[in-house]
Amino acid sequence: MKRVFSVENRMLVERYRQALEDAGIPCQLRNEFLGGGAGELPVNEVWPEIWVADEDEQRARTLLQELKAREADPGPDWTCPRCGETLGGQFDACWNCGALRTEE
Ligand SMILES: [Zn+2]
Structure with missing residues (x-):
């Protein structure tokens, strides 16, 4: 081991x-x-x-x-397509409204 x-x-x-x-x-x-x-x-x-x-x-x-x-290196920030919240690159879903990150 x-x-x-x-x-x-x-x-x-x-x-x-x-x-x-x-x-x-x-x-x-x-x-x-x-x-x-x-x-x-x-x-x-x-x-x-x-x-x-x-x-x-x-x-x-x-x-x-x-x-x-x-x-x-979580990547660039992204904007929630549903509510417009700005989110860090490490997140896969919006903490504000729960929308999933979409491919850009
Ligand atoms: Zn959102």
Whole structure:
């Protein structure tokens, strides 16, 4: 097994794990239950970690890099076709009226 990802944010770890499994890469989460005892240990030793099989490591790393790149660059703002609200590129639906983003 290889560790491919570790971050303090459990929501992020869970999201990335889901993305990997959606891509057909089985993952194992480690340290996910240790967060509460962080006082005694160096903080980054208890961050949740994603581990994958050795043969999946390269694919997993590539996929995670793509995910991170996408989050760092959410794309341009867009305007809701229904209510005219301006929305950030990371959103797929209007928070104001619930309309889905349409292809431009
Ligand atoms: Zn709207």
